Amino acid sequence: MHVLDMVEARHFCRALPAYQPGTGQSLVKFHHGLTRQPRLIEGTTYFDVHRISLLNAVERWILFGVADYKRALDMFIPSNAPWAHVTLYYSSFFAANAILGMFGVWLTHEYLVDVEQGTPNRQILRISRRIQSPSGYKGSHRVFWDLFYEGCTTISPWVPIELQSTAAPVNNDRVWQITARNDVNYDMYRAYDGARYFGSSFNPKKLRPLPGPLGQQLEVTEGMLKLAIYFAKELEVNSFAYEGLGTGSRSKVFRELVTKAPPGLVTQSVLHDLLI
Numbered sequence: 001m002h003v004l005d006m007v008e009a010r011h012f013c014r015a016l017p018a019y020q021p022g023t024g025q026s027l028v029k030f031h032h033g034l035t036r037q038p039r040l041i042e043g044t045t046y047f048d049v050h051r052i053s054l055l056n057a058v059e060r061w062i063l064f065g066v067a068d069y070k071r072a073l074d075m076f077i078p079s080n081a082p083w084a085h086v087t088l089y090y091s092s093f094f095a096a097n098a099i100l101g102m103f104g105v106w107l108t109h110e111y112l113v114d115v116e117q118g119t120p121n122r123q124i125l126r127i128s129r130r131i132q133s134p135s136g137y138k139g140s141h142r143v144f145w146d147l148f149y150e151g152c153t154t155i156s157p158w159v160p161i162e163l164q165s166t167a168a169p170v171n172n173d174r175v176w177q178i179t180a181r182n183d184v185n186y187d188m189y190r191a192y193d194g195a196r197y198f199g200s201s202f203n204p205k206k207l208r209p210l211p212g213p214l215g216q217q218l219e220v221t222e223g224m225l226k227l228a229i230y231f232a233k234e235l236e237v238n239s240f241a242y243e244g245l246g247t248g249s250r251s252k253v254f255r256e257l258v259t260k261a262p263p264g265l266v267t268q269s270v271l272h273d274l275l276i
Contacts, residue, residue: 001105001112001114001134001147001150001151002114002115002116002118002126002154003100003103003104003105003114003115003151003154003155004103004104004115004118004123005118005154006158006234006235007120008104008115008118008119008120008123009102009103009104009231009235010234010235010236011120011121011123012051012102012103012104012123013055013058013102013235013236013237014236015236015237015238015239016052016239016240024049024052024053024056024239024240024241025049025053026053027050027053027054027057027106028108030049030050030053031110031111031113031127034046034127036129037127038126038127039116039124039125039126039127040113040124040125040127041123041124042121042122042123042124043121047123047125050106050113050125052239052240054101054106055101055237055239055241056239056240056241057097057098057101057106057241058097058098058101058102058232058237058239058241059098059232059237059239059241059242059250060241061094061095061097061098061101061228062094062095062098062225062228062229062232062250063241063242063253063254063257063258064091064094065090065091065092065094065095065098065221065224065225065228066091066225066254066258067257067258068087068088068090068091068094069087069088069091069221069222069225070258070259071087072084072085072087072088072091072218072221073207075087076198076202076204078195078196078198078199078202079195081194081195081198081199081202081214082184082185082191082194082195084214085180085181085184085194085213085214085217086181086184086185088214088217088218088221089177089178089180089181089217089221091221091224091225092177092217092220092221092224092225093141093144093177095221095224095225095227095228096144096145096148096224096228098228098232099148099155099224099227099228099231100147100148100151102231102232102235102237103115103151103154103155104118104123104125105147105151107131107144107147108140109131109140109143110129110131111127111128111129111131112127112128112131112147113125113126113127113128114126114128131143131147133146133147134146134147134150135174137174137175139178141175141178142175142178145169145174145175145177145178146174146175148174149167149168149169149174152167152168155167156168158231158234159227160227160230163223163226163227163230165223166220166223166224166226166227167227170216170220171216177217177220180213180216180217181217183213184213194212194213194214197211197212198212198214232250245257
């Protein structure tokens with residue numbers, strides 16, 4: 001997999017001069033609708049639609065990543081500890097997608113779009129419909145993390161020193177995050193064991209130190225979000241991603257959406273019946 005360098009990424013992430021209705025759309029549906037062409041060439045409509053749709057996705061991945069991080073902190077009680085871990089995982093996953101997107105890469109379980117030529121004004125993106133893990137992993141999320149850290153070998157020179165660990169595999173294991181997530185998401189014994197451990201070790205008045213896999217996922221997620229936001233600022237990403245939800249700067253929208261008080265709907269729910 002090939003990614004853009006910093007100069008090439010800055011060109012790729014440049015803002016549109018004005019909003020173009022219909023340009024931003026679902027990348028999945030867009031690529032499903034393409035003929036079996038192997039490339040997106042700068043200067044064509046297909047390239048433009050893909051680029052602005054990806055930049056919109058970058059902004060939304062960061063927003064949802066930050067929102068999930070905040071929501072995970074709200075769930076730091078024993079009975080929710082496993083799902084707090086899962087939520088932190090997805091926060092990290094969203095941030096990692098955003099990082100790759102800013103360097104010209106987008107992938108799903110069906111498609112990989114990476115860089116064939118990064119020269120500004122002559123950029124070419126390559127579309128692959130058979131995605132292979134460099135390390136031979138199976139499963140869409142394992143393949144994603146393998147490719148993410150593969151891309152980080154190129155991106156790492158531009159990563160700030162204090163965030164270098166974010167660009168390296170956790171515990172030297174490229175798939176640690178999805179393995180740890182699966183442990184608490186699909187194995188009830190491991191989920192309950194994690195909840196019990198959390199209940200005996202966590203001080204609700206002090207976030208750190210938070211031991212165990214949940215504590216490590218918290219640190220990884222925080223680094224991934226910081227790195228995504230760092231590159232978004234450095235590359236001056238500025239799309240029309242928040243139309244319909246918020247207006248203004250990224251920080252303003254985040255303050256409005258992420259820290260917004262949740263609706264008090266418990267009294268209108270069936271929770272009381274479930275507690276009997």
